[in-house]
Amino acid sequence: MTTTPNPAVTTAQATTQTTTMTMAAALNAALRDALEADPDVLLIGEDIGTLGGVFRITDGLKDRFGADRVIDSPLAESGIIGTSVGMAYRGMRPVCEIQFDGFVYPAFDQIVAQVARLHYRTGGTVQMPLTIRIPFGGGIGAVEHHSESPEAYFAHTPGLRVVTVADPQDAYSTMRAAIECSDPVMVFEPKRRYWSKGEVDTTVTADLSSARVLRTGTDATLVAYGPLVVTALEAAVAAEDDGISLEVIDLRSLSPLDRQTVAASVRRTGRLVVTHEAPGNVSLSSEVIASAVEDCFDHLEAAPERVTGFDTPYPPAAVEDHYLPGIDRILDAVDRTLGRRNSREAA
Amino acid sequence: MLTTTSAPDHDLVAGLVQPLYVLAEDGTRHPDPTLDPLLRDVDEELLTGLFLDMAVIRALDDEAVALQRQGELGLWPPLRGQEAAQIGLARALPSTDFFFTSYRENGLAWCRGVSPGEMLSVWRGTTLSGWDPFAHHMATPQVIIGAQAHHAVGYAMATKAQGKDDIAVACFGDGALSQGDLNEAMVFAASFRAPVLFFCQNNQYAISEPVALQATVPIALRPTGFGIPSLRVDGNDVLAMRAVSLFAARHIRSGKGPMFIEAVTYRLGPHTTSDDPTRYRDEEELESWRRRCPIARLERHLEQLGTDVEQLRAEAKRRSLEATTALREAVTTLPEPAPESLFENVLSTEHPGLVRQREQFRAFRNSLAPEQADGQQTEGSSA
Ligand SMILES: Cc1ncc(C[n+]2csc(CCOP(=O)(O)OP(=O)(O)O)c2C)c(N)n1
Ligand SMILES: [Mg+2]
Numbered sequence: 001m002t003t004t005p006n007p008a009v010t011t012a013q014a015t016t017q018t019t020t021m022t023m024a025a026a027l028n029a030a031l032r033d034a035l036e037a038d039p040d041v042l043l044i045g046e047d048i049g050t051l052g053g054v055f056r057i058t059d060g061l062k063d064r065f066g067a068d069r070v071i072d073s074p075l076a077e078s079g080i081i082g083t084s085v086g087m088a089y090r091g092m093r094p095v096c097e098i099q100f101d102g103f104v105y106p107a108f109d110q111i112v113a114q115v116a117r118l119h120y121r122t123g124g125t126v127q128m129p130l131t132i133r134i135p136f137g138g139g140i141g142a143v144e145h146h147s148e149s150p151e152a153y154f155a156h157t158p159g160l161r162v163v164t165v166a167d168p169q170d171a172y173s174t175m176r177a178a179i180e181c182s183d184p185v186m187v188f189e190p191k192r193r194y195w196s197k198g199e200v201d202t203t204v205t206a207d208l209s210s211a212r213v214l215r216t217g218t219d220a221t222l223v224a225y226g227p228l229v230v231t232a233l234e235a236a237v238a239a240e241d242d243g244i245s246l247e248v249i250d251l252r253s254l255s256p257l258d259r260q261t262v263a264a265s266v267r268r269t270g271r272l273v274v275t276h277e278a279p280g281n282v283s284l285s286s287e288v289i290a291s292a293v294e295d296c297f298d299h300l301e302a303a304p305e306r307v308t309g310f311d312t313p314y315p316p317a318a319v320e321d322h323y324l325p326g327i328d329r330i331l332d333a334v335d336r337t338l339g340r341r342n343s344r345e346a347a
Numbered sequence: 348m349l350t351t352t353s354a355p356d357h358d359l360v361a362g363l364v365q366p367l368y369v370l371a372e373d374g375t376r377h378p379d380p381t382l383d384p385l386l387r388d389v390d391e392e393l394l395t396g397l398f399l400d401m402a403v404i405r406a407l408d409d410e411a412v413a414l415q416r417q418g419e420l421g422l423w424p425p426l427r428g429q430e431a432a433q434i435g436l437a438r439a440l441p442s443t444d445f446f447f448t449s450y451r452e453n454g455l456a457w458c459r460g461v462s463p464g465e466m467l468s469v470w471r472g473t474t475l476s477g478w479d480p481f482a483h484h485m486a487t488p489q490v491i492i493g494a495q496a497h498h499a500v501g502y503a504m505a506t507k508a509q510g511k512d513d514i515a516v517a518c519f520g521d522g523a524l525s526q527g528d529l530n531e532a533m534v535f536a537a538s539f540r541a542p543v544l545f546f547c548q549n550n551q552y553a554i555s556e557p558v559a560l561q562a563t564v565p566i567a568l569r570p571t572g573f574g575i576p577s578l579r580v581d582g583n584d585v586l587a588m589r590a591v592s593l594f595a596a597r598h599i600r601s602g603k604g605p606m607f608i609e610a611v612t613y614r615l616g617p618h619t620t621s622d623d624p625t626r627y628r629d630e631e632e633l634e635s636w637r638r639r640c641p642i643a644r645l646e647r648h649l650e651q652l653g654t655d656v657e658q659l660r661a662e663a664k665r666r667s668l669e670a671t672t673a674l675r676e677a678v679t680t681l682p683e684p685a686p687e688s689l690f691e692n693v694l695s696t697e698h699p700g701l702v703r704q705r706e707q708f709r710a711f712r713n714s715l716a717p718e719q720a721d722g723q724q725t726e727g728s729s730a
Contacts, residue, residue, distance in 0.1 A: 046554070050555050050627045051554065051626050051627055054621075074560055075492055075523065075525040075561060076525040076526050076527065079525065105491075106527065106528070143421065143469060143470070144469075144475050310701070310705075311701055311704060312690060313475075315684075316472050316473055318472045318473045318684050319688065319689045322686040323689055328715060329711060332711055344710050344711075
């Protein structure tokens, strides 16, 4: 991610506006600023208007911009996305909210068979500048369908940009970029990090395709995205106590994938661990590891490892902590790449 | 098609102008030519039975809310205000008719003999499905809005194909009316004359969204477009609910195809314990529906019939206490799932990939310090 201030903005305003806020507030600010900046931007989703969204991400926006631009939609996800396709035909830039990750499936057909293909199908004539926001991931003790990580289905679909955000600044800047982008962008928001705080400078811009190195290190590269970026950084701190230096990469964009950033890091460290909440089978870690093997096989000093959700449906809340990758499982994988004592050694 | 005399407004729908009812707000009995023939068996015992059911269900529901507030449950979707709709339906159908419901039908579950522990485990997060659907002829709560309507239709088509006469019931809310699944289910049901009852509890809201966003005309009109006859009924009148349910079940069982019931009711509580309804509805509206309490209405009726309501209330209190005590006990004694149980039942047979993952998981847990393995691994600070 470009973390330099947007030159145009900084020269015009000559000041940065840095505030400490939660990721939820940062997303709210990004939506507000996007609605302010462009009359073609509108928001649509279930309970996003009067209620301000079940996570309050759109809090206050209906009062400010009116019910025509912040639309409480009927309870139908296919309708939300399909209607937005029609609006996009007419030049609008709909920002759709899917209330929870597990409710995107009724919209799957509209997303993969329409949104993702219209630009290609029409030889570039029809643009689909939709932004599809999805709170995703587990760790909140929820009932079924509220803790899913469905990102790989969409990353697998050509024609979509699939991005994740990890902290308030990233959330603000990435959301602004997504709304401005003329491609359809799916933004996966880590719901369990909504209330984590950070500094946000609203003049900072981001691109939608690059990973970022959040911490440099020499012994192994640890790749994460979304909710596990914080966990990965904490793992790196813990590893330091053991004298292990981890380089932490926030993938950010899941499609297209920033292979270069990952490969450059692996060339330096020689080791790769990838972590995400989604099941590992045919997942982002499959793709990142395959890319690394293709791009820098000769630099790999150990087999890449992944720490993911297991290949099961998301389990009941009572055992979700066992399902979700945590610091210890990540460090165990790091130990394997380093040939250190690890849980599988005896097995 | 529908042979009801109280269908002045449309030949496929009854109760459009005024939802069907037999108990007025003040508890007086109102004659209805369609429903009266179905109420001939009503006596004091039946009425007090319905009263006790509703009272106990309300107490259980309140207790579950309290348990959630005390941290014993992750979430609870209260049904307060919808007791008559659920009890009237449940007590009208034989226990072999199969329910496919959403998450709010705990009144139905209670009537079907679901135990408190079975009812709570999903909301405590110890399981994804609290009971054996076949033991109770009731599928466990469906969270995906509208999905269960298809299941009910398919089940009904299968019973028909098997030459059996049990029917299926799809229970859903007003919000579900907008989902493709529900509308597709009605097409299938109509085209194949499936023995299925579509049972909509119109509680006026889908979380914060008022019903007008899902249907600009009464919901009961929607099925008529599919050729499915429908009944719009006062969902806070337990006797009318029982009567329309009997009416619909008889129609469906006689081979005439699907029927639809819209129970016009109100959710007095929050959508779930996570919801803050003050953000989308006002006290005045709430108060007007509180005055239409289904339990109070039946109580007034019983009073007029000369029932000793003091004694009835005392009995309700006794049974409620018994039920809520059992609920509270059940919650604290629910077994915690073993960590490794999360690997079970993905497929009907094990496959090597998953067996390997479970072995690695076991090895990992064994490698942890005991206190970590029991609880969990170190987690991110901001979870
Ligand atoms: C496919 C899908 N989309 C969204 C949701 C989130 N959600 C849960 S309940 C609900 C409202 C349902 O309203 P209604 O059908 O009227 O039933 P009620 O809750 O009033 O009983 C919504 C939007 C969901 N569970 N499933
Ligand atoms: Mg409703």
